[in-house]
Amino acid sequence: MKKRNIQLPFSYRAANSVGKLLQAAGISSLRLDEETLAEMAKKRTGLSDFGDPYYREGLLKLLESAENDANLHPLGRYMTDEIVTNYLVQRLYLTETRKTSPEIFEQPLRPPIIIVGMARSGTTFLHRLLSVDPNHRALPQWLLMRPFPEPNEERDRPDPRLEKMKRSNRFILPMVPGIDAIHYSRPETPEECMFAFGLTFNSLIFRTLLPVYSYIDWYTRQENTLQKYTEYSWLLQVFQSKDPAKRFTLKAPVHTGHLHSIVQTLPDAMIVQTHRDPVTCVSSVCSLLYTYHLAVSKQVDIKRMAHSILDLYEVMLKGNIAFREKNPRRVYDVFFKSFVKEPVKTTRDIYRHFGLAWDQCIEAKVNEYVQNNAKEKHGKHTYSAEDFGLSEGMIRERLQFYSDHFDLSH
Template sequence: MLTAPTLPMWLRAGNNFLGALHPLGFQRYSLSKVRLLDEARKKTGLEDFGDPGFEEGLDRLLDSLETEAQLTALGRVIAGEEILTPLVNRLHLIDHHKRYPDIGQADIAAPIFIIGMGRSGTTVLHELLALDPQFRVTQTWEVDYPFPPPETASYKSDPRIADVQKRLNRTDVVLPDFKRIHRLGATLPQECVRFTTGEFLSLIFWTNYDVPSYSRWLKDEADMAPAYQYHRRFLQMLQWKHPRSPWVLKSPAHLWSLDTLLAEYPDARFIQTHRDPLRMLASLSSLVTHLRKMSSNRVDGLQIAREWAEWNALGLNASAEFRRRGVISQDNIIDIDFYGFMDNPIVEVQKIYAAFDLSFSEHTRDAMQAYLAVHSATQHGSHGYSFADTGLDIEEERNRLAPYQNFFNTRMEVT
């Protein structure tokens, strides 16, 4: 059964103590929209948030957090900071584009998107491609704190790197086993789902919190076009003083919005990684169960598995339909098998370079081999999980995922 990790005793005691004070009149950390917007203005000295369309997602998220997420005292603080940060960044982004209009004139030429579902090798692949100096990736520190915009001269020594690493180290104190599931690092490549939070159109909120109303709106109703417009403006700002091309970006969240992504980036190229979707489902359910424990004492792993099974099938089947319709040229997309990639990552990486007519230098090969020699999937211990833990029915999930599996002929790990 999927179970959430146990938090350190001092943290559990603190949450319980503050929770007990609330009925006695203790004021909890406020998730008021007015307070958060005002706080962002105070932090930046700026007023213009740009198009107010982002407020619909913000309103829905805040309502879900208050009525559904069952946040602990710490959870309210974490959620508040994860909302305040994109609000602050949004104010700065709007301001920079207004003051320096040449930022928005720069092209984002033929970006490469890694679009495999989570737990299919996308993180390792992104880390390997980030070692090639011809590519530009988004690193965690510059995604979280992008202002002032990064500059080439100080890109590797920027003081924000150390600040972000200290913050990430605190996650290790709260959830010491999380590094077995996913590596964290200030200079590691970061998913672009992190900066579409500026439009409050981001799967990251549902991943971190139990916000079913928000997630249903995101899945069934939300227009994702503003998220990709914001995505472009964010990249333009990051490359303003540290240019390099092409961008190599990664997020499974793109699977649900491939048509919208392509409308914003018509020359985009794609790398889709593939693995048994039931194995990915089990691993993702375990990941989300761990993440939500950071902010809530009431984490239902079986519910998470049921919800993620729906999202999993929707995204993967949509990617098969996207390919079946021939929306994108075969010259602009390549499929990478997880099992072949794990067996011989350098060979599979070379296939990507060949498919996109990119040069693969000896220096890059050596850097990748050195990286693989140090970093492995079990570097911090193994991540134990199984499909049986999800409580889901194998046959039912196979049927649900048949469009994806039949189209891509993926191997079956779970039987």
């Protein structure tokens, strides 16, 4: 197992040193407990109703894991505090919007396109290809993290929430060197739904940004996901109310194991699943998470991180196959090798399969995106299973059932 140590910039290390001194002197302590964070969210909003209390189980598991597993340095604690408080704020606003604007939730959703599949299997590229259609709407990172404007925010352009995300992005990027080569994302770029699920506190966004191992063990065991998908559908209705003419194009690998909840809450969704060699996918996800975790933790338990990823994928993919065996014509498959070879044809085939209108304007936009976003545009991503205490044989053996089911041998 090869460690890839990434040192924080000097100013960030200095801030951590000061934070440690203040903590040791009892002058400053960011308390990661429910009461403190909930009171902060209430103070920011002037609201107090968080809605259905089911979310508290995930919140408490997350905070417990952040304290016991994550080995957070002072900046990591600060970032965790900000992430959790933001999602509590958004939860308060969702509950309030349900009360004050019930008409939003009476409007049916236009059938969205939802991309699922293992992370690193082409989901992002396909998502962004589909989003170039002027009839489609992909949700950017800043909106997924902050769906609701604060009541006292001026309605200027650009949106104040976008400006906040840009400031956060400028703060975080120096802490994650090389991240653009792994997954290029900015506040304005289309992102995946796991960000929106943050306000349910049953979301992979926390595992992505923080080394919360016992939380992800809890997450992996969750079988009843209907309530969080119900709240997800409410968020989509809120987003749609601002631009009802366009169809959502959505994506998240997390959906892969929860298709049963998607079809209950979004029965008309057009589901596309991408497929790639799971050895490549798991190894690449390990590299992605390790890069993020080094930004917030004094020491990352690489082996525990890697095995939690493998455990999660085994459960997700078994759930996916079980759903698909009962619903054999519900999902359209895209295979990575064919997609990379012929991205425009693959996109056109998706349109044809779902009966969507395709014209020369859309084809030109898709072609343009392909030409302007070549592989390694933002740098080369190098990784191997062995970097994270795994082996190709170990991954292949655990996920062979998936490779066999979808015939990924060629």
